[in-house]
Amino acid sequence: MxxxxxxxxxxxxxxxxxxxxxxxxxxxxxxxxxxxxxxxxxxxxxxxxxxxxxxxxxxxxxxxxxxxxxxxxxxxxxxxxxxxxxxxxxxxxxxxxxxxxxxxxxxxxxxxxxxxxxxxxxxxxxxxxxxxxxxxxxxxxxxxxxxxxxxxxxxxxxxxxxxxxIDSPQKALEMFERYGVDGIMIGRAAIGNPWIFTAVKSFLQTGTLISPPSLNERIEVCLAHLDKAVEIKGEKRAILEMRKFYSGYFKGIPHFKTIRMEIMQLTSLIEIRNRLQQLM
Structure with a gap:
């Protein structure tokens, strides 16, 4: 925007x-x-x-x-x-x-x-x-x-x-069926969860829920996101702005809250990358 x-x-x-x-x-x-x-x-x-x-x-x-x-x-x-x-x-x-x-x-x-x-x-x-x-x-x-x-x-x-x-495939289908809209837009539910679009599309087409991404996949995509943010915005700004995404990327992972708080305190790309890769 x-x-x-x-x-x-x-x-x-x-x-x-x-x-x-x-x-x-x-x-x-x-x-x-x-x-x-x-x-x-x-x-x-x-x-x-x-x-x-x-x-x-x-x-x-x-x-x-x-x-x-x-x-x-x-x-x-x-x-x-x-x-x-x-x-x-x-x-x-x-x-x-x-x-x-x-x-x-x-x-x-x-x-x-x-x-x-x-x-x-x-x-x-x-x-x-x-x-x-x-x-x-x-x-x-x-x-x-x-x-x-x-x-x-x-x-x-x-x-x-x-x-x-709209925060789930089931909710997306409900909105289509109940209100007859031509399309849906997903905003906040996609923060740190880019997989939601594939999940919704699959459910609408097949009625089947796909498996959530593995921890390794979450880490790989999160790091790719961070790298691209650094490329475009610079390291300092990218690290600060990425903090709002970690909860979404690792939602549902047991005991991740403590790790997230630790990552939030890190101030360099190398530190964050090393800490996340330790989880793989």
Whole structure:
């Protein structure tokens, strides 16, 4: 996810490095956020130069520093502006433009059924809806009822993708069957657990749950993740940011909590690599 203003400041955002796309990753989209129409248009055009398959506008991020600037789900307080910026981005690029958003800003106002249709009318190619308001952040349970109403709207012709609380293959199947969505998006459940996508796909196709990854496989993938993060972000930043992933990578491994706390204290790539390899 890229801030539109940051993209326009090359000294803060080395595009040649951060927007690197590998062919084996496709289809891939670049997501942008912001609240200024011209900045969003220019950011979308810059993102298009990296040759992704889609440009996604994030009208859903609930983080305070984003919302306080009228970006992310903060735009849900100004639907007219949301529609205007989206329309301008759609017109400015040749790639398909998609949107991710939420039900509304708070419990008193959940206009997603109307908003989805208006976004479709200005040309977006698909919409992803998180089943919470901005005020909820990630608390409580995601409400898929309105997502289902968007999908059931006979005027909606574009794909409707549901998001929120999908943390297992069984939950994914339930959401497809209950709400008829065209697709699902998995977010937090994939943190440190990239295997969830294969597990969900397999279950949807065969009805069979696949075996979880072995400890050695978890370690190998975790280390590959760490190495790539160091390559892109530098060792210090990568080590700090990787700390939020260890719980996911080693969830369910007996007595790993103590080891995780130990790894969290390590400050060099070599130390972390050595400690994890000792477990293999």
């Amino acid at each position: 890229y801030c539109s203003l940051t993209l326009l400041q090359p000294e803060k955002c080395p595009l040649s490095q951060k927007m690197r796309i590998y062919e084996e990753e496709r289809p891939v989209g670049i997501q942008i956020f912001g609240s200024d129409l011209q900045q969003m248009v220019m950011a979308a055009q810059m993102a298009e130069e990296a040759a992704p398959d889609t440009i996604d506008i994030n009208w859903g991020c609930p983080v305070r520093k984003v919302v306080s600037k009228g970006a992310g789900s903060g735009i849900l307080k100004d639907i007219l502006k949301m529609i205007a910026i989206t329309a301008a981005v759609v017109k400015a690029v040749k790639l398909p433009v998609t949107v991710k958003t939420r039900l509304g800003y708070d419990e008193s106002d959940k206009p997603i059924v109307e908003v989805a249709e208006r976004l479709q009318d200005v040309g977006i190619a698909a919409i992803t809806i998180h089943g919470r308001t901005r005020a909820q952040m990630y608390s409580g349970k995601a409400d898929w009822t309105l997502i289902g109403k968007v999908k059931a709207n006979p005027r909606m012709k574009i794909p409707v993708i549901g998001n929120g609380d």
